[in-house]
Amino acid sequence: MATYLVTGANRGIGYEYCRQLQARGDRAIAVCRHSSAELDHLADLGVRIEAGVNISDEQAIATLLKALEGQPIDVLINNAGIYRQSSWENLNVDGIREQFEVNAIAPLRFTQALLPNLASGGKVAIMTSRMGSIEDNTSGGSYGYRMSKVAVSMTGKSLSHDLKPKGIAVAILHPGLVSTGMTNFTDSGISPTESVEGLLARIDQLTLETTGTFWHSNGQVLPW
Numbered sequence: 424m425a426t427y428l429v430t431g432a433n434r435g436i437g438y439e440y441c442r443q444l445q446a447r448g449d450r451a452i453a454v455c456r457h458s459s460a461e462l463d464h465l466a467d468l469g470v471r472i473e474a475g476v477n478i479s480d481e482q483a484i485a486t487l488l489k490a491l492e493g494q495p496i497d498v499l500i501n502n503a504g505i506y507r508q509s510s511w512e513n514l515n516v517d518g519i520r521e522q523f524e525v526n527a528i529a530p531l532r533f534t535q536a537l538l539p540n541l542a543s544g545g546k547v548a549i550m551t552s553r554m555g556s557i558e559d560n561t562s563g564g565s566y567g568y569r570m571s572k573v574a575v576s577m578t579g580k581s582l583s584h585d586l587k588p589k590g591i592a593v594a595i596l597h598p599g600l601v602s603t604g605m606t607n608f609t610d611s612g613i614s615p616t617e618s619v620e621g622l623l624a625r626i627d628q629l630t631l632e633t634t635g636t637f638w639h640s641n642g643q644v645l646p647w
Contacts, residue, residue: 426450428496428540430478430533431503433459436550436598436622439615440500441470443623452496454478454487454503478503478529484536496540498626500548501530509567519567527574534582543590548626549579553597553639558646576637576647583635592634596622599640 427444431437432453438461444451451470453462458474466472473490476483504526507518534547541547553559555572579595586593598618621640637645 424449425497426452426495427498427500428452428454428491428537429500429502430454430476430530432472433457433462433474436601436615436618437500437502438462438465439619440502440622441465443616443619445470452491452494478533479524481532484533488536491537491540494540495542496537496545497542498546498548499534499537499541500550500626501533502548502550503529504550506568508565510564511566514566519570522567522571523574526568526571527578530575531578531582538589541589541591545591546626546629547579547582547586547591547593548622548629549575549582549593549595551576551579551595551597551637553645556637556646579637580635587631587634590631592629592631594626594629595635595637596625597637597639597645598622 427449429437429440429451432441433455441451441453442465445465445468453470453472454476455474456477458472462472473487476487478484505522507515507522509515509518530549552572554565554569555576557573560569576595579593583593599613601613601615601618618640625638625640625642637647639645
């Protein structure tokens with residue numbers, strides 16, 4: 424039985440991570456700004472909820488660290504993220520800055536803060552997006568989201584080198600196009616269940632030999 428900490432855990436992919444982890448017998452620590460009825464139900468089944476945590480807020484992280492003092496974590500899943508519209512016609516510069524803060528900088532700071540809880544042999548998952556692939560960008564637009572996901576993918580790649588001597592492997596993961604609130608529950612997407620099944624398979628198979636790889640949830644290695 425392993426212990427996983429999942430950020431952005433109150434809905435969508437984060438919630439599904441916690442649901443599947445609990446169902447297969449692992450321990451899940453659900454970190455979120457606000458809980459949800461669905462997540463509260465998982466608490467009745469043994470999922471530990473740490474609500475009130477904005478991963479961009481230093482004081483909130485400090486409070487979480489006190490609550491987790493002495494708690495070993497086997498896998499840290501940096502899942503929390505936001506999407507703000509940003510087109511060529513309307514750059515929404517404030518939204519671009521916000522996405523960099525939440526999507527790229529916060530996972531780096533959060534991983535550094537939680538490092539004392541991660542033992543040798545631990546794993547870190549960075550949730551990114553295929554929209555952050557420079558080679559795969561064939562449509563333009565979504566400036567802030569694309570830029571922040573390029574940045575967090577680079578975060579994951581650098582972490583894979585810096586944490587390897589500590590025995591910690593890093594996965595850089597694209598969930599696929601998933602039907603969640605962030606995608607307005609698109610009919611073209613796969614279910615959170617299918618996405619997380621693939622994501623957990625990638626994390627389970629992660630080793631120090633494959634650390635720093637950019638994977639689709641279906642196992643495809645994606646271009647940078």
